[in-house]
Amino acid sequence: MQEEIKIKNWLQENREKGIRFLQRLVQEGSTRGNESSAQAIIIEKCRKLGLTLDIWEIGENKLLEHPVYRSDRKDFTGNPNVIGVLKGTGGGQSMILNGHIDVVPEGNRKDWHQDPFSGLLEDGKIYGRGSTDMKGGTASLLLAMEAIISLNIQLKGDVIFQSVIEEESGGAGTLATVLRGYRADGAIIPEPTNMKLFPKQQxxxxxxxxxxxxxxxxxxxxxxxxxxxxxxxxxxxxxxxxxxxxxxxxxxxxxxxxxxxxxxxxxxxxxxxxxxxxxxxxxxxxxxxxxxxxxxxxxxxxxxxxxxxxxxxxxxxxxxxxxxxxxxxWLPGNLEVDHPLMTTLKTSFEKVKKEKPIIEASPWGTDGGILSTVGNTPVVIFGPGTTEAAHDVNEYISVDAVFIAAEIIALSLLEWCKIDS
Amino acid sequence: MQEEIKIKNWLQENREKGIRFLQRLVQEGSTRGNESSAQAIIIEKCRKLGLTLDIWEIGENKLLEHPVYRSDRKDFTGNPNVIGVLKGTGGGQSMILNGHIDVVPEGNRKDWHQDPFSGLLEDGKIYGRGSTDMKGGTASLLLAMEAIISLNIQLKGDVIFQSVIEEESGGAGTLATVLRGYRADGAIIPEPTNMKLFPKQQxxxxxxxxxxxxxxxxxxxxxxxxxxxxxxxxxxxxxxxxxxxxxxxxxxxxxxxxxxxxxxxxxxxxxxxxxxxxxxxxxxxxxxxxxxxxxxxxxxxxxxxxxxxxxxxxxxxxxxxxxxxxxxxWLPGNLEVDHPLMTTLKTSFEKVKKEKPIIEASPWGTDGGILSTVGNTPVVIFGPGTTEAAHDVNEYISVDAVFIAAEIIALSLLEWCKIDS
Incomplete structure (x- = not known):
């Protein structure tokens, strides 16, 4: 398919720009309560892509009374959730692309070889707290969308990009998106799976x-x-x-x-x-x-x-x-291994990587539990980071992995949402 | 001896007043860095007794460079050491009476039956952090001195009353008294020994x-x-x-x-x-x-x-x-069990209690280590509180014990410093 080759080429040509974007995102250390400056970079990018923006401070729609809500955070002022929608032409399946912007604390600064929020690029890796969990994944999502938009590929189904807060504290951000009405026929969350597919999540x-x-x-x-x-x-x-x-x-x-x-x-x-x-x-x-x-x-x-x-x-x-x-x-997630969303992702993976993906259950909770259980949206977790690097000192992400994941996600969007040609 | 009977009577007659003094002292919670208001009560008492006052914020005389100094406290401003001297007429042995004013933190407030600094009197006990360790002991010292002064008994040797800070953190307060030149032929520190005599201290x-x-x-x-x-x-x-x-x-x-x-x-x-x-x-x-x-x-x-x-x-x-x-x-202390100071205290104890004292080694460090090792002053630890109550919630002191200890200390002063009759 011609569009698939175009996407591969676009990603190669825009590699430098993509790297700089991810570095900036890592440099805005977005630990709990400090998410706003990283979200500002996301908002800027969504605006440039022409997405329909929905930016709001969570807490409405009886969020705090919902049985799944268990956060001990009282104040969300100034640190919004961000959603950017790429409206489809109609007739295709919709897809949520969900990434969390919050990162865990940096731990003992002395054990880092460089500033925990350096965004340093070295030997094909970008370093910093949140690089693997999961700003690298979020960069893959936005690169996939940017490729499709830049190449003027029209999709039939909607693509709903979400940059949420509070994942590391139990998912109040994603719960707020569901209560605000965001649901879809499928969802990809690029948490650090090391390119494995996780239909089930702990x-x-x-x-x-x-x-x-x-x-x-x-x-x-x-x-x-x-x-x-x-x-x-x-x-x-x-x-x-x-x-x-x-x-x-x-x-x-x-x-x-x-x-x-x-x-x-x-x-x-x-x-x-x-x-x-x-x-x-x-x-x-x-x-x-x-x-x-x-x-x-x-x-x-x-x-x-x-x-x-x-x-x-x-x-x-x-x-x-x-x-x-x-x-x-974090609610567990439990998608059938042969669900169509899995088939779509497997096919794209094989096209790009020329090998079969590893399919496992995630060793950690994600926002996928809320999206699937409360939001009734089928979820697969698939992303470029590695669990080993997540939450550790000297956290990093492989730049290659970010771009390969972006390509697989872009191809999955073409397949899932369908091209309007 | 007539003076001994007079002292017993004076203590009985002034019981109410003594209790109120101790209650006020406990109510001024003097945790580390907050010693000043409790010291103010001590200063007021010393002034009323006509003692020669020496009030100073410690830190001079190369205190911080002394090899025994190991405090992590940087600032002593506003929380002074207090010394009150009862000058003798000459020819007797001098005695240091040393008590620390600092108390350890109150722990979990919820576990206290009452406010940790209530000074509540109930069933013959006064409750509150510091009551047993060691404001009860300090009250015994001051009652002993007040009895002697009120009864116009002239002593030949000097009595040097010390209310020091920092004992619970390693003795910087007492070290400062030694470096300021205060030494004596003997010293009593009324830490909570439960009326035992401790010539040796851990x-x-x-x-x-x-x-x-x-x-x-x-x-x-x-x-x-x-x-x-x-x-x-x-x-x-x-x-x-x-x-x-x-x-x-x-x-x-x-x-x-x-x-x-x-x-x-x-x-x-x-x-x-x-x-x-x-x-x-x-x-x-x-x-x-x-x-x-x-x-x-x-x-x-x-x-x-x-x-x-x-x-x-x-x-x-x-x-x-x-x-x-x-x-x-806290330096250990190691006085010979048959030192004359021990004999004096044993004799007074037997006169008041009509039984032999228990002689042990203390299970904890005290300022006695610094007084004896650096200050070359023989020290016995003897006081009305109990180790069990010290540092615990619902800390208390027996009022009876405070007055019996005061009587034993007063008799020891008569014997050690000698009456000028």
Whole structure:
């Protein structure tokens, strides 16, 4: 098909420009609450592409009362969601292209070889927090659309580009798009899959466990109960629970994943004074939810695990650890492996890469759970970044991968939305 | 002796007034950096007693360059040390009466039955952070002095009352008194010994251990190394070190102490995000130093323990945990059990209590280490509070104990400084 060759050529010719765009996007470090300057770059690009813009600060449409909404963020002022629609001529299938603009904190700055928001290009990689998760993916989406628009290819179906906030905290941004009425016949989310196709996605939930101790002077620590010691018992029990839960997973899509549904201990805080026995410890983490599981069942399993532990420890029996299901939660996604959207993506992949794609289940939650469950939109996760680089120091994205993903996505749009010739 | 009966009577007659004074002192919560309003009450009392006042903000006399100085506090402005001297007529032995005004943080406010700085009197106890450690003791000192002054008893030796800051952080306040020239033939520090005599005191040091992990997305936590898990290995190793060190203690003064020189894990901080594998964990704690040990030896033992641990773990071998000896350190104290100061206190104790005192070694560091080692002043720790209540929620002091301690201290002053009759 002539259009496919044109797209390949356009992407080659516009490589420099595409790289500069992604670098600028990475340089605007968009950690939670600081998304606006990166969104400004997105808005500028959408405007240049002639997309119909919808820019709004989320919170309306009873977002905060929705059962899936679990954010602990109170204020979205100044940090909008952005949607740019490329209206089709009619008669084709619509497609949502969804990327989140928020990035996780940079961690320990000293461990970065360069500024965490440098956007440095070196050996074919662009470095910086958010490069792989998922500004590289967002760049692929916009390059695909820009190629189609620049080449004057008319699509029949609508393409709805979304740059959302709050994915890393549980998807309030994408939930807001659904409540605002955005749905489609299919959706691609270019999270860092390392070019694999993920029709199924692990869900996940955040938990906070608070355990008490009894304070005392450190010099007579035997008069107190150290909350850190009790927190260690809980962490051990959670490790055991993780083992047990993963032993039961037999979905073949997970066969190459060392721990299909991990329990991550992400944070611990305890104590105020080196010479005092700490009287309270707070653990925060995330537990994975298998595509076939419900959130409620997983909550129950973790709660049962702690009740069981408390039986074996006199102090915990009398001072039950408290669990809160706070902040982020990502619904699992569960698309059939042979859904037409999968076929479209597989075909495009094979055309561009001359090989079959790897099909797996994602090891993490994405906004795909909300789009498919609440928005009733079939979702495939497919993107150029790598999970290994995501959330790590010296996060990077391969420039080649960004452009190959852009080409595969562009070809999928031609196939899915149909060309009006 | 007639004066002894007079003192007993005076204390009985002035019980109400003494209680109110202690309540006011507790109500002025004097955590680190907020000592001034409690010191104001001390200053007012010293002025009423006609003592020669010396009030100064510490930091002069090369305090910060002194090898024993290890505070991490930079600014002492507005929170002075206070000394009030009762000049003797000459020919007697001098006595320092030393109490610290700083209190540790109140911990979890919700666990307190009442405001942590209520000063509430209930069932013969006064409640509040600092009541037992050691404003109750300070009240005993001032009651003893007030009784003697009010009864017009002239002493030959000087009595040097000291209300110092920074004891809970390593003794910069008392070090400043020594560098300012205050020394004496003996000293009593009424830390919460539960009316036991402590000629020997455990020293202690604060440590901070920083251990690295490698961050990753929590959904693929197996790609990272969790710093909290590594911190747990370190805590376990410190527990083992504590066992080993305590197995070697054979001083009979420690025979009733479950853990003579404890290692307390006082604080842990790790992680920024529930869905990320944390890449750094920081542990803070204190390690006890036996009266017969040097600080240098104990530092070496802890450092060796971590080196040993690192050998058994590949990650730690390549990412050696870092130890800092920061903030507070308290020199151990080591007075002979048959020193004349001990004899004086024992005699007074037996007169008042009609029983023999219990003699032990303190389970915690005090300013006695600095007074005896740097200030060359023999020190006994003896006070009305209890170690169990110190640093705990619902800290309290027995009013009876405060008045009995005051009587014992007053009688000791008569004996030590001699009456000029």
């Amino acid at each position: 869900g996940s939930m955040w938990f906070r466990i608070t355990v008490k101790g009894r304070s005392a002077h450190g010099g007579t620590r035997y008069e107190g109960v150290n909350a850190i010691e009790k927190a260690m018992l809980i962490i051990k029990a959670l490790n055991e629970l993780e083992k047990m839960r993963n032993a039961k997973i037999n979905d073949s899509l997970y066969q190459n994943i060392p721990i299909p549904v991990p329990i991550n201990i992400g944070k611990i805080q305890s104590g105020q004074w080196p010479s005092s026995v700490p009287d309270i410890a707070v653990i925060e983490g995330r537990i994975g939810v298998a595509p076939s599981e419900t959130m409620a069942k997983v909550e129950q399993e973790l709660e049962d695990c702690l009740s069981q532990l408390a039986k074996s420890d006199e102090w915990l029996r009398n001072n039950q650890p408290k669990i809160e299901w706070f902040g982020g939660r | 020293g202690s040091m604060w440590f901070r251990i920083t251990v690295k992990g490698r961050s990753a997305h929590g959904g693929t936590r197996y790609e990272g190394v969790n710093a909290i898990e590594k911190a747990m290995l370190i805590i376990k190793a410190l527990n083992e070190l504590e066992k080993m060190r305590n197995a070697k203690i054979n001083d009979s003064l420690y025979q009733n102490i479950p853990i003579p020189v404890p290692i307390n894990i006082g604080k842990i901080q790790s992680g920024q995000w529930p869905s990320s594998v944390p890449d750094i964990a920081v542990i803070e704690g204190r390690i006890g130093v036996a009266p017969s040990e040097t600080m240098a030896k104990v530092e070496q033992e802890l450092e060796d323990c971590l080196s040993q641990l690192a050998k058994s773990d590949e990650w730690l071998r390549n990412n050696q945990p870092k130890i800092e000896w920061f903030g507070g350190r």
